[in-house]
Ligand code: SF4
Protein backbone atom coordinates (compact mmCIF):
# COMPACT_ATOMS: atom_id res chain seq x y z
CA UNK A 1 0.00 0.00 0.00
CA UNK A 2 1.45 3.25 -1.00
CA UNK A 3 0.88 6.23 1.19
CA UNK A 4 2.54 8.84 -0.93
CA UNK A 5 1.04 12.17 -0.43
CA UNK A 6 0.64 14.44 -3.32
CA UNK A 7 2.02 17.83 -2.76
CA UNK A 8 0.20 20.62 -4.42
CA UNK A 9 2.41 22.41 -6.89
CA UNK A 10 1.58 25.98 -7.46
CA UNK A 11 1.31 26.80 -11.14
CA UNK A 12 4.14 28.87 -12.46
CA UNK A 13 3.09 32.41 -12.50
CA UNK A 14 4.97 34.44 -14.96
CA UNK A 15 4.61 38.16 -14.71
CA UNK A 16 2.59 39.47 -17.58
CA UNK A 17 4.81 41.41 -19.88
CA UNK A 18 3.64 44.96 -20.27
CA UNK A 19 2.43 45.93 -23.72
CA UNK A 20 5.16 47.41 -25.81
CA UNK A 21 4.89 51.13 -26.01
CA UNK A 22 4.68 52.53 -29.51
CA UNK A 23 7.96 54.03 -30.61
CA UNK A 24 6.46 56.02 -33.43
CA UNK A 25 3.62 58.38 -33.97
CA UNK A 26 1.87 59.80 -36.98
CA UNK A 27 1.11 63.43 -37.52
CA UNK A 28 -1.29 64.93 -40.04
CA UNK A 29 -1.07 68.39 -41.50
CA UNK A 30 -4.70 69.39 -41.56
CA UNK A 31 -4.04 72.05 -44.16
CA UNK A 32 -2.94 69.39 -46.60
CA UNK A 33 -5.24 66.55 -45.61
CA UNK A 34 -8.33 66.08 -47.77
CA UNK A 35 -9.78 63.42 -45.47
CA UNK A 36 -9.78 60.89 -48.30
CA UNK A 37 -9.27 57.96 -45.91
CA UNK A 38 -6.53 56.24 -47.89
CA UNK A 39 -4.14 56.23 -44.95
CA UNK A 40 -6.85 54.76 -42.76
CA UNK A 41 -7.29 51.86 -45.16
CA UNK A 42 -3.59 51.13 -45.42
CA UNK A 43 -2.73 51.32 -41.73
CA UNK A 44 -2.23 47.69 -40.64
CA UNK A 45 -2.90 48.32 -36.96
CA UNK A 46 -5.93 50.61 -37.17
CA UNK A 47 -4.01 53.50 -35.73
CA UNK A 48 -6.07 55.91 -37.82
CA UNK A 49 -9.82 56.43 -37.79
CA UNK A 50 -11.72 58.37 -40.41
CA UNK A 51 -14.21 60.94 -39.19
CA UNK A 52 -16.35 63.22 -41.29
CA UNK A 53 -13.93 66.11 -41.24
CA UNK A 54 -10.65 64.75 -39.96
CA UNK A 55 -8.61 61.66 -39.25
CA UNK A 56 -8.16 60.60 -35.63
CA UNK A 57 -4.69 59.35 -34.75
CA UNK A 58 -4.41 56.80 -31.96
CA UNK A 59 -1.35 55.70 -30.02
CA UNK A 60 -0.41 52.35 -31.52
CA UNK A 61 1.71 53.30 -34.48
CA UNK A 62 4.30 50.68 -35.46
CA UNK A 63 6.18 53.01 -37.78
CA UNK A 64 5.55 51.05 -40.98
CA UNK A 65 5.03 54.26 -42.96
CA UNK A 66 2.30 52.83 -45.16
CA UNK A 67 0.24 55.94 -44.51
CA UNK A 68 3.07 58.20 -45.64
CA UNK A 69 3.64 56.10 -48.70
CA UNK A 70 0.06 56.14 -49.92
CA UNK A 71 -1.13 59.58 -48.91
CA UNK A 72 -1.60 61.42 -52.21
CA UNK A 73 -1.14 64.80 -50.56
CA UNK A 74 1.87 64.13 -48.35
CA UNK A 75 -0.26 65.26 -45.45
CA UNK A 76 0.75 62.54 -43.01
CA UNK A 77 4.19 61.95 -41.60
CA UNK A 78 5.60 59.38 -39.21
CA UNK A 79 8.08 60.21 -36.49
CA UNK A 80 10.13 58.39 -33.89
CA UNK A 81 9.16 59.09 -30.30
CA UNK A 82 12.63 58.76 -28.87
CA UNK A 83 15.24 61.37 -29.55
CA UNK A 84 18.01 60.21 -31.83
CA UNK A 85 21.19 58.92 -30.29
CA UNK A 86 23.10 61.75 -31.89
CA UNK A 87 21.21 64.39 -29.97
CA UNK A 88 23.74 66.12 -27.73
CA UNK A 89 21.92 69.20 -26.60
CA UNK A 90 23.94 71.87 -28.35
S1 SF4 B 1 -4.31 59.76 -47.06
FE1 SF4 B 1 -3.48 61.80 -46.67
S2 SF4 B 1 -5.05 63.22 -47.43
FE2 SF4 B 1 -6.01 61.19 -47.24
S3 SF4 B 1 -6.93 61.19 -45.15
FE3 SF4 B 1 -4.88 60.33 -44.97
S4 SF4 B 1 -3.55 62.07 -44.42
FE4 SF4 B 1 -5.45 62.90 -45.25
Ligand code: SF4
Pocket residue numbers: 024025026042043044045046047048060061062063064065066067068078
Ligand atom coordinates in the same frame (compact mmCIF):
# COMPACT_ATOMS: atom_id res chain seq x y z
S1 SF4 C 1 3.16 54.38 -39.85
FE1 SF4 C 1 2.00 52.48 -40.17
S2 SF4 C 1 1.12 52.04 -38.16
FE2 SF4 C 1 1.76 54.18 -38.10
S3 SF4 C 1 -0.09 55.32 -38.64
FE3 SF4 C 1 1.10 54.98 -40.53
S4 SF4 C 1 0.26 53.12 -41.44
FE4 SF4 C 1 -0.42 53.19 -39.31
